[in-house]
Amino acid sequence: MGRPETTLSRFILEEEERAPRREPEFPALMAEAALAAKAISREIRRAALTGKLGFSGEANPSGEAQKKLDLAANEIVLDAFGKTGLVAAVISEEMEKDHSPERGGEARYLLCIDPLDGSSNTDVNGPVGTIFGFYRRKKAGPCANALGEIRAGADLVAAGYVMYGPSTILVYSRGLGVNGFTLDHGFGGFLLTHPDLRCPRQGKYYSANLGNYPRWEASVRRFVDHLTGTAAGAKGSYSLRYVGALVADVHRNLLEGGIFFYPGDDRNRNGKLRLLYECAPLAFLIQQAGGLATTGRERILDVRPESPHQKVPLAIGSPHEVELYEKFVRTGGA
Template sequence: MDREQVAEQIFQAVAQAAPHIRSGLLHRREYVGEENPSSERQMEADVWANELLKEKITNIEGVGELASEEEEEVIQCGEGLSISMDPLDGSSNIPTNNLIGTIIGIYDKELPTEGENIFEAFYVVYGPLISVMRTEGDQLNEYVLEEKSGDRVEPHLASEDIRIPEPYVYGFGGNRNWTEDFRKFHDEISEEMKLRYGGAMVGDVNQVLHQGGLFAYPARKDAPEGKLRLLFEASPIAYIFKVAGGASTDTEQSILEKEAESLHERTPLYLGNKKLIEKAEKELN
């Protein structure tokens, strides 16, 4: 089985699971009293979605290993592609019924590795509709999932060959502990664009991909290494932005060039139009 076929099976597996994940949140909105490997509080939904997607993905022929934000170590499951997964991005939004998502990266190399080794990436947004932003070759395509009878899910191509438009919106996280340099950078950006920030990376980057602009979760006074995980969040989304004609940085280099030294490594993250990424590197490096 070639890697395109494996990637298609992964996409279909996650697409079929997505409505079950959204409906399953109803009775899984509490914290379980434990932390994930990144020392973040786990919700019942985090644990459940991780187990559901893990079972589906590791049983696909051509998947060699799976790394999840909710798992300490890489799960070996055969020979083939390496998969990174954030089962429920933004799960702290669940109690207030705000946006959450799922992020998948498909790599040609064993994990941890650089984002340059991503072959395909996609993310799911659980909103009024369930949508998927998926790279396919040199295109970024958006699908909307329709539930059919018999638990069947049909992906409909909603937008093809998406290109990031001219800047219009921005979303910056971690504002209580911004550095002075970043606060000045924010003040400049806020005069030019509208704020759109919802606390779930998938929702915020989805705004930027559709409307143009900049998403950032920078290095902070209390977290100079950043907050977002390189393998599970930053690299797959950076790859998506690259395919859409955008760019990424940690203010020193492209996220896709950044060497992954550990599985749960964190990074500062900037995603958006190329000229805004250049501005961030110039003013914040």
Template sequence: MKRLIPTLKGDKVELELLMLVRTILAGCKEIAFRVSQGALGDVLGSTLDENIQGEQQKKLDVIANQLLKSMLLSDENVRSIASEEEDSVVPGAADGRFIVAFDPLDGSSNIDINGQIGTIFTVFAARPELAADDPEQFKQTGRKQLAAGYVLYGPSTMLMLNTGGATRCFTLDRTHGGFLLTNEAVSIPKQTAEFSINMANSRFWFEPTTKYIAELLQGEVGPRNKRFNMRWNAAMVGDIHRVLSRGGIFLYPKDNRDADKPAKLRLLYEAMPMAMLIEGAGGSAYAESSAILDIEPDSLHQRVPVIMGSADEVAHAVSFY
């Protein structure tokens, strides 16, 4: 097994970026320990507060955000950070070379049932002409990501990481405390018979989504002439990990539940980093008709519809839009 450091050096990733990724992973290892303790660690349940998204915060949301925030702000190479749990940009070192955005704990509804949850992160080069607290720092397309990944806290703690080439998978060795390379080139099959979507929202979908999912549900007697199975984890990290592991398509489309929030997932904290991982594994990632990695954020907490996974199936789904 290869450790994380030689693997990144082999890709000629600069040392500063390597050390920044290690800082993020140090925070994730601490979160993994807290998750593993469950009720023994007093991390279950909700707080009385809401985050900037208007969502009630879980105790572990707050803990994970504070851990990553503290560790990143102590890194002299971090100029700015943006978190799904923070109202605005948090400045770091004035001359830091990198900016980091993260969702400290994706899948919060799964915390209290011991379900899949994870941390999602992305790293960009800082824009030296802008102040550290300027949100314009983060108005960069996903093609400019230097690194993106997630850590999945499951039966084993796993890291999916992309630094510009192939998407790679690492597993946390709890004996020695390091992430070891377990798949050096993740590959998503182009075709699939598995889809992931929240069917509870079906009455709110717009026509293209309704038609596409109806086609899948017809199975062998429909136009696709094959049976499709549905899987849903209620945590993007879990659903995307399954897609990266064995193929599939994941959708979180626009709907008409709330005119002010037609889309659910955040571009910067969720869609962009996941799109980099998916494309690095040979898949496709779209916000309906636009490639996610080509979208430049217009705000820190911008939301977008998401369709990503096996390339042929994504192309077919996108054709409905």
């Protein structure tokens, strides 16, 4: 456990002093991210009391029905960064096109964000999250095409997630390791509770939507059979843990080891997870903690984005399981 008096802001300032490459605006970027997280946490806690549960009647750019809380969380993010001049554009799961905030023309960063991951869990009081990544721009100036300024996940300066569960925890990486902070509602801020997080080399859990099993490629089905012991010669020592919120499943596997995977299937060749604001930020963070993230055929951080809401297959977590997943996908698992 970290010292209770170690606040997020203090930690970031001290970390920045040690950084081999300074990012002067980073403390301010994270201050706004933390502010948005606190506001979203409050909206979620009060949603049943304020009439914000249920569907909004709208759909996001991927065609998924939007919850009222999806839209509320998106507005909170836009408000937090709207007039700071810190980001030149925001690419969000909830918006068809990127949004250019006021005073952002000279900003050196782009924000890609899923404001409320796993929002289908909100009506049943299940865990949900926020995923974010700050990408470095090629140059300052008006941002006419945010996507065109991102070459791959390697352009990430920092990434993180917030999980809203029994407590609200913010986990982030600036490229100098991974640390977690828990929101103390009485204090009104995030305190260091999970310093220097490391993903175990091998775990005992796997996270996947097995309802899609019949539609997966044979190689992925064989991988599952290997984990569960239904394949010949397999020990089957793994247990299924699937929450239905990407953040929650990745967070558990970061702490306890294991693998989350969402492959393509015969209906969705590239799966359903978005590269810029889900897969790449989590891949950046997990790799900083010693884990791995892949499509099955290439590193997530090497995938070049072709559209703001591009989808890619994802396997992420402990090195042993992710490497095994890659082996099955590449060889057919025979």
